[in-house]
Amino acid sequence: MNPHPSLATAAFLIADPARSVMLMHLLDGKARPAGELAFAAGITAQTASSHLGKLLAGGLLAVETEGRHRYYRLAGPQVALALETLAAIGPAAPVRSKPLSREARELRFARCCYDHLAGHLGVAVTGALQARGYLVPAAGKRFDVPPAGAAWFAGLGLEVDRLRPGRHGLARQCLDWTEREHQLAGPLGVQLMSLLCAKGWLRRSETTRAVQVTPTGWTGLKKELGLDPV
Incomplete structure (x- = not known):
């Protein structure tokens, strides 16, 4: 029996580039619609819907329904802490990089x-x-x-x-x-x-x-x- 099954699941979900962009876009604690998250990640609405479903099932996101609209937010501060901590792992600065927008x-x-x-x-x-x-x-x-x-x-x-x-x-x-x-x-x-x-x-x-x-x-x-x- 694997004593830490959720760790592998969370790591797998975060590792996808599109999903990681959507998660980072929600780090301000606000709830956002799927269309806005899809635009931020540069993917289609259909692809975003699939990713959001996986993030919900994995416990990284929560969803609020207002009428016909659904708004997604991080499941809690523990998810934000994990994302910020993971983002800090790696080289302090690249040797060469494009100018920041x-x-x-x-x-x-x-x-x-x-x-x-x-x-x-x-x-x-x-x-x-x-x-x-x-x-x-x-x-x-x-x-x-x-x-x-x-x-x-x-x-x-x-x-x-x-x-x-x-x-x-x-x-x-x-x-x-x-x-x-x-x-x-x-x-x-x-x-x-x-x-x-x-x-x-x-x-x-x-x-x-x-x-x-x-x-x-x-x-x-x-x-x-x-x-x-x-």
């Missing part, structure tokens, strides 16, 4: 990793929090939040002691697949991303995983964390 540059700078901030900006924010002693790396790929950090988050409008720890704790280190450094994830990372959007510092794209920093956001990030516009 505008969309690729935007995603590399700042994007949603399912429910928290990722990309260059996510890593920069996390680094600034550590440099100021607001986050402290801990065992098990977690971050501890010392009193100074709790006070800083509270001043921003986020009460750390009211958050419910997840399976991996309150604050988790998530390896960014483009920057190869850690970003803040877990319940604290989720709420920080939500708060920065609510304050108007960040704006999420409606069509991609890209995140933009508003002028107000740059002012706030400079004041709070010493981050300059780029």
Whole structure:
């Protein structure tokens, strides 16, 4: 008896190029129709339907039905974590590569990793929090939040002691697949991303995983964390 049957199944499903593109397209946590996923993967609607059926059966996707329409999303944060972790495996950078498209540059700078901030900006924010002693790396790929950090988050409008720890704790280190450094994830990372959007510092794209920093956001990030516009 194979003690890990689901591992081989999940690996097989993710390994297909078209399926991997559709999965990565859903890393912002939003639900999307089959047609949009088919377009992103460069395949026909019929082929996309077949792939989506397999991903559903394999437990990587969930589906919502609204009238005659079906919308697909990742089955949960554990799928997003697996995808980001796998994407970080491999050479740090190719020896030669084509120039990045505008969309690729935007995603590399700042994007949603399912429910928290990722990309260059996510890593920069996390680094600034550590440099100021607001986050402290801990065992098990977690971050501890010392009193100074709790006070800083509270001043921003986020009460750390009211958050419910997840399976991996309150604050988790998530390896960014483009920057190869850690970003803040877990319940604290989720709420920080939500708060920065609510304050108007960040704006999420409606069509991609890209995140933009508003002028107000740059002012706030400079004041709070010493981050300059780029």
